[in-house]
Amino acid sequence: MRKILEVKNVTKIYKVYKSNIDRLKEVFLKKNYHKEFISNLDITFDLFEGETLGIIGVNGAGKSTILKIIAGVINQTSGEVLRHGRITALLELGTGFNQELTGHENIYLNGTLIGMSNKEIDSRIEDIIAFTELGDYIYEPMKSYSSGMSMRLAFSIAIFSEPRTLIVDEALSVGDAHFAAKCTRALRQRKEQNMSIIYVSHDLNSLKLLCDRVILLNHGKVVNEGMPEDVINTYNFLISKLNDTDEKMSIKSNNKSSFGTFDVEITKVSVKGENSNSNVISSGENTTIRVLIASKKDVPNMTVGIMIRDKFGQDIFGTNTYHYKLNIDFKANKEYVCNYIMPINIGNGNYSITAAVHSQSTHLSNCSHWLDNAAGFEVAGINGQYFTGMCKLNPEINFTLLQGTV
Incomplete structure (x- = not known):
């Protein structure tokens, strides 16, 4: 299988200062006034073409940091990230949007920021708008949007930007069940077209359904990697140990x-x-x-x-x-x-x-x-009446003629 992303020995260390004065003192006095916080430590993994990779971990495990490094939002302290093709990331909602502009205008703004040309946006804008199901709200300023509406627009732009790798960080947890299911179907379709996906979620069922492989982070390190169910069992163990x-x-x-x-x-x-x-x-x-x-x-x-x-x-x-x-x-x-x-x-x-x-x-x-x-x-x-689906609910069915109808 072809590698679409290579993460090699990536470490991210943040400098933590008690105050801005300490930051200035360190610059001028050439003496350390900070403590170091290691968010990621020596993380290594590959992502393959057409693969969906899940990343899980308790809060503070370093998930968001490694995603931002892969997306190019922040730089690593050491290590290397090799990207083979366009990467589009759905991270924090509202990122890449101007709240004063309309949803329609933000399609061009956000699309440009993630590497799309105006020609690409022109050819896909109708599909983007249709997928959002926002109707006339697409011409309203985004400051009037709910978080669910913002997620609809962000996901639609991301999926139609046709990236080689799409990063989804808890985005599907915002909004209604109908649109979340629609997004899941779209991810499956893109996966069949060999798009690679990095998926982060606390919804363990969706991880089992979507992912080929899962990585478990704990205290900034990779502590387990493998089949979703096996890694999720280790995750359950870590939660219990808290x-x-x-x-x-x-x-x-x-x-x-x-x-x-x-x-x-x-x-x-x-x-x-x-x-x-x-x-x-x-x-x-x-x-x-x-x-x-x-x-x-x-x-x-x-x-x-x-x-x-x-x-x-x-x-x-x-x-x-x-x-x-x-x-x-x-x-x-x-x-x-x-x-x-x-x-x-x-x-x-x-x-x-x-x-x-x-x-x-x-x-x-x-x-x-x-x-x-x-x-x-x-x-x-x-046993009993035939049914389709997952659950047998045994309904009582009444059928009557309404009085006064012809």
Whole structure:
């Protein structure tokens, strides 16, 4: 595969001053009055033609800094970035726009700033305007735009500038679901045309759906790189460790999808249909998801949860005992079983189960064990009425003649 971007040993160090006076003193007295903050440290990766690369990390991990360096907004302290073709970046909303000008006028301004010629803009402006769905608002000053309207315009210009690489930093989190879905479809189409994409988002489902590969940053360093689901599991571990003041949490050496303190451990998860007596079930069939648990210590007030995911890793349904107000106290050297019994009202396909034991409502609090891909099952066939899509909602349908109509 052809490399479209090469990031080699990039480091970015900021000088932090207590005041502007210290900045002046450093200039004239030739003495350091600053502290150094390392935002990126020795970051190296390649981006290939037609690839979508995700970048994730907790706040302050250095994501925005590396994106700005790649886009050429700021310079790195050391290292090298080799760009093979035009790069267009959707970073902070409003960047590259003049709020006093109309949306129409800003298409030319922003398009020029990202490297488009007037001829290119002229040939694509109708497509840009149509994609925004802004209607007559395109001729209004941008100071009257909402953040969602600004995002529509920025994304439309970026996608029709036909860059070799498009950087999207949380832009799709602004605005309505309809336009976000439209943007996702447009990204997929451009990907099929060999456009490369760097995608940053806190929406883990969209990362699994869009990305071929994901990089995890922590404290400015690349700590993991690989398939989206694997890297996102490591990310979940890092989030859990934020509340791990006793440094008790770890990842199992033989299973990167398994982490926690392991004071309480999930030993097995299984799925069995009431009629099929197996993990191949029909949509609507009453099914038991069985979670076996072993406790090494006395651990009070805990939660057992499950998540059903589809073949793309998208979250389909999740719940836990906390939401059902079940108080669970584990005793040392005891074994337990937690059964979730329900009709599986979802469409045909392959699914996986993630299970977790923690306190409170999420794994962010005292995570004893998180086990991804703990079990799998297949939905094949439908009990009852035929349906299409992901969810079987079993509507009641009424059809009547309105009185007084001809």
